[in-house]
Amino acid sequence: MTYKFDFASVLAQWPLFLHGAWLTIKLSLAATLLGLLIGTLCAIGRGSRNAFVARACATYVEAIRNTPLLVQIFLVYFGLASVGLKVPAFVAAVLAMVINVGAYTTEIMRAGIESIHRSQIEAAECLALSRAQVYWHVILRPAMERVYPALTSQFVLLMLATSITSQISAEELTAIANRVQSDTFRSFETYAVVAVFYLLLSLMMRGLFWAAGQALFTRRRKLGTPL
Incomplete structure (x- = not known):
């Protein structure tokens, strides 16, 4: 039995694929910025001296990192609807993905923050830098620089x-791929095109x-350190 590939009928749906790609970009951008x-x-909260704040942040991280993203999406989408807050699928998807990636970003950033030696903070305080300046110039920016490859990945x-939000x-x-393949009956060609996207x-x-x-991170650029 031979299978004849036919990409023409699938590629004819390119406006739909572009629409789907644009929505994927918007989902990713919103979730990335808010999640960061x-x-x-x-x-910062996990390192707080306030036990309640530190424990609340730790509970959030453990709860999200130990449950599937799909379940979290369903909880947000159907959970909000069950209390009378009907939100569009896009909004529910963004909320669920922000909550999810926020937990993973917490652990990545915490690793970066904990890598900053206490002596650097003390030196900044001796220079009479404000608390905000210490956090930005001495803690957060160097911490992000150290974990930037992990954040990128x-x-x-x-x-x-974001493909899960199709559910x-x-x-x-x-x-979009699900819709196109149901119209064209060209499953392989459809998902091959989506894989390329x-x-x-x-x-x-x-x-x-x-x-x-x-x-x-100009310092990394000057040193030639990979980003």
């Missing part, structure tokens, strides 16, 4: 994980993160 913010705040994985009808790439998006994201790292 939440992760950084929780990483985590956010690229997040972009790939709540978010019209991203995988959801995801590969291109991954390469694009890595390139953007590399460029951002070159701009933000």
Whole structure:
């Protein structure tokens, strides 16, 4: 039995694929920015002297890292609906992904923060730097610089994980692929095209993160340290 490949009928749906790719980019961008913010705040919270704050952040991290992303998406989407808050699939997807990536980012940033030697902080305090200046110039920025490759990989994985949001009808790439293959009955060709889209998006994201790292971390660029 021979199978004849036919990409023409699939590629004819390119506007749908572009729409799905654009939604995937928006999901990834929103979740990356908000997840980085939440992760950084929780990483600081885990090192807080306030036992309640530290314990609350630790509980959040452990609860999210030990449950599947798909279950978290269902909890947000159907959970909000059950209490009368009907939100679009896109909003529910962003919320679930922010909550998820925030927990992983917390641990990555915590590792970076803990790598900063106490003597550096004490030296900054001796120079009469404000608390905000110490956190930004001595703790957060150097910490992020040290864990930047790990952050980059985590956010690229997040972009790939957007495919799961098709389960709540978010019209991203995988959801579009499901629709196209049901119309054309060309499953292999459809998912092959989508795989190429995801590969291109991954390469694009890595390139953007590399460029951002070159701009933000000039010391690493001068030393030739990989980002």
